[in-house]
Structures are given as structure tokens and as C-alpha cells.
Amino acid sequence: MSIANIVIGPVIIAIIFGFIVGSRVHLNLDNSFKFTASGILALIIGVLIMSYGLGQFPVYNDLPIATTFLGAVIGVLIGSALLGGRAKGDH
């Protein structure tokens, strides 16, 4: 269990996948969760606790947190911050 064993490939793919889905998330709706600095901080703290609970999933010899899960959350947040406000849904 060390940082030397971390496999960067799945994390990068998780960030790209999260970016694709996150590009459709609108963060600034009036009736929804407010993504202010404190809101995002609360979300990140919750996600860190959850990834520690998940453990070394799915690769069992790297860090004691789920790196793929963290990468996906980071991808969703980056995708929604960069493209989410401008994505136009037509349904």
C-alpha cells in the first residue's frame, strides 16, 4: 500500500468520463443545491469520507482511498464548471 502503486490510467479515464457526464449538469439553478465555495467544500469533505469508506476499490494495492471514485467526482465538478452552465437541454 503506497503511492508508488497508484495506477494513473483508470483515474484519467474516470476524469474524462466524469467530464462528459458533468458537462450536462447545471449548477446555478434557483431551486437546487447552491454550489458556492462552502457548498463545494462540504461536498468534497463528504466525498473524501466516502472514498475512505470505499477503501482501495477496485485496485487493492494503492492508496487507502478509492482514487477512481475521487477522479470521477473531480471530472463531474470540472465538467459542470466549464460547460454545465452553457449546455442547452432540449427535452
Place this chain on the structure above:
Amino acid sequence: MMAEGKKSPNWNKNDSSPILKIMALPIAIVIIALGIMTILGGHITPGGGFQGGAMIAGAIIFCVIVYGVDGTPLKLSHRFISTLESIGALAYVLIGLAGLALTGSYLYNVGGNLYGQVPQAIATLFSYPDLTHAGIVPYLNIAVGLKVLVGLSAVVIAFSQFKKLAEEEE
């Protein structure tokens, strides 16, 4: 026609409680991340493309139910759905055709190359950057995950709009 006394869920109205409206989007983001993790761990753990895609679609359906189909923050446009569906199907077929072209067997695991039928340079090209050397299986999981996430979401988005269409026709 609906039976007398029965009410269908009105997904076009936005009358959920404030607690649901505040908590649904962060929970949906966490469920999306769990789905992506399930897709990417599908070759070594329980789960895979279909299960992970269904989890992501579940997050989208959750938002449609809580916020209504018009006010949902997770909006999938028609173009986005058709693009992801096409990319998923094309990637699956093309990865399978690579095996057919190189070895004569459709969906031969070119990256894993268990039977040594492919030159090592080509096997390295298709190899997944992981300790398990699973070959093309994770890529197939990703393609199936893309297809399932937009396919299941599209079904629910279409169902949720039928009532609105019926009301417009009246």
C-alpha cells in the same frame, strides 16, 4: 384512460420538498461517480458496463423525479443522447472487428493476447493501463456503460414527457 381515483405521478410539476431539492443534486453527483467507478472496475470486481451505466442513469432519473423534467439540473439533449449512443455502439463494434481482422475471431481479446495470436506491438496498443492486463475488456465495459446510461435515461425522459404531450393535444 386512467382508472377513477388513481393519480399518475406528475413529473412536469416542480412541487418536491425543499429538502429533496437541496440534497438531490449532490447525491446524484455521488451516484454518478459510483457508477463510473463500477464501470472502470468491472473487469476485476463485481459490476461492469451495464451495472455502472444503470447507476448513472439512476442518478439522472432521480433528478428528473425530484426537479421535474423541465427543471432538472441534469439535462440530456437529444444530440447528446444520440452522440453517446452512437459512440458506444461504434466503439464496441470496432473493438470487436479489430479481433476479427487480426485473428479471425470476433471480439478476440487483442490487448490481453492469451493465445499469442497477435504481435506484441499491437497487443501493447490495445492494452489497458492497469496491473491486471485485462486487454479490451475495460474498453468494452466503457462502451456498454455509455450506451446504457443514455439508453435508460432516454426511456425515462420519454415516459415523463408523455403526459405533457397528452395535455398539449387536449
